[in-house]
Amino acid sequence: MNPLLDPSPLDYQLPPFASITVEHYVPAFLAALDDHDAEIAAIVKNPEDSSWENTMEAFEASGQALARVANVFFNLSGTDSSDEFNAISAEVLPKLSAHSSAIYQNEALYQRLQSLTAPEDEESQRLLDHTLRAFRRRGAALSDSDKQRLTSIDASLSALAEKFRNNLLADTKELAVSFERFELEGFSDARIEAAAAYAREIGREGYVVPLELPTVQSEQSVLDLPASRSKLYEASQQRGRLNGEVALEMARLRAERAALLGYASHAEFVIEEETADDVAAVQGLMSGLAPAASANAMGEYKLLAEAAGTEITGADWPYWESKVRARDYSLNEDELRQYFPLSRVVRDGVFYAANLLYGITVEPRPDLEGYAPGVDVWEVKEEDGTGIGLLLTDYFGRPSKRGGAWMSSFVDQSHLLGTKPVIVNVMGITRPVSGEAYLTLDELTTVFHEFGHALHGLLSDVRYPSFSGTSVPRDYVEFPSQINENWAFHPEVLANYAPDLPQQLIDAIDAAKQFGQGFATAEYLAASIIDLAWHSLSVAEVSEITDIEAFEAAALVAAGLDVEHLKARYQTSYFNHIFGGGYSAGYYSYLWAEVLDADGFDWFSTQDDLRVAGQRFRDLVLSRGASRDYTAAFTELRGRERDITPLLRRRGLGGSKV
Incomplete structure (x- = not known):
């Protein structure tokens, strides 16, 4: 009686978390794994001639039990990691990698798929192209010896990615910063209480501030003592x-795999699947923006140093940026937080905007359990009350x-499988000791951002699971999430969740939008450049690297992005996106998608009826997943091809040559 092996009896097949143990x-x-092997064997051994139904659709429908187990395990290993989860990962990841390799290198299955003619609809035709390309990219056309080497590489990369994640998580826990009470000058009483509570939770004395994923920590903007800021940084x-x-x-290993498959680099291998045309297009975007971003960042630094009356370091940059923002724009982030209580932002902001645009409602389901205390379950419905799916929110x-x-x-x-979506949004907001959590501007936009991803999954309306929701290229997947950030400050939405926010603060937020964009753009570009530098190397070039810090520095100098006192948003040793996640050679995608976001939101701003406009966006983008051509979808939405001008204007980089 293993609760993971059969479809859940709960609404929408929500996993029965209370019944699942390690x-x-x-x-x-x-x-x-055995079930999936048997399903693949049944497809291959089918005595009938290959047909769309007995081969492609059977392949798409296979592996449901494995997907069910993996979805629960890997979601929970990210939200509630433990030594037991790590041990299970170490045991099953090599098996999963070998299993996947065996499927995509199965010659008989590949031959059956190659013999197919897709139905005339766009989704089916795209699925056939997508599937055959996936087999080729996974080694289906290689010799037996090369297939074996590719399988070995994939297994090693899977294990190394898990090792990278575990090392980073262990360090993140261990290096959480201990403070004495006097060192926390600048913190509110509630934030000090939270630091004390976190210290007790992890068994330390005094006060502890946990580390966030990027290099710059948000608390650097409020800690008054330079030494305290430096400890965090x-x-x-x-x-x-x-x-x-x-x-x-x-x-x-990535470079070796790319060469084995006939690509010049891992970057070329990855970007073949993205909406960017090629590596040169990505490099052109970054090299076009780097000079203006560097110049703006250096100008901002000089302004902050003048305000400080002395030279400042990277640890001080966020602090003095907040001080100058308060001075020049009357914008105090601590003051702003009181207007952004998490529960109201979610209910009256995020969910309200979704109703305004897409006609959907989000209702609490207290009868359904999440996987941990504080995880809420919501049901998402159409205007007529028809259920769309479930949303889980895990914010703390x-x-x-x-x-x-x-x-x-x-x-x-998936219409083929008859399933409706169960989606989760996860964040790491510091839990208050008591009462409501209040959000920074960054946390506020992140709540909207992640719900944009959730909408992409929830409003999916496709037949094939391979094309469902966010199963799209990385440089397109951020388009819906980034465009959803814009609604955080749309006047109607803002008035609904922050009705007491004074107009002068609203004006200050708007006036300050471009302030700090030099730093933000430069630190992001620096991380993207480091990512592309690693993944443009050959095996021999990687083997020559002995000093990672020097390699990073050289890459930034070559790109014209060597800004004193400014570190990349992520450096190699904690760049989880590219070594522990799925963004290798693809971290540029946030900026690529922001071109679509800025241009797309310009279109929204010209529409008289937001409900009609939202429905069009839902029909052309949110519901389609990977089932139609992305460029065609955006062009149909916008009425023309994408334009980078709105992005340059938004980031104050109007002089860039891109």
């Missing part, structure tokens, strides 16, 4: 102390939760 995972994985950069060798080996940080914010799914929408 002892269930390994047996469930092993049984599900330096601890952040010490993470991943064991990850240097892991990253080098991953870069080497825990010592066991990996850093950052993300959206994921427990169940994906």
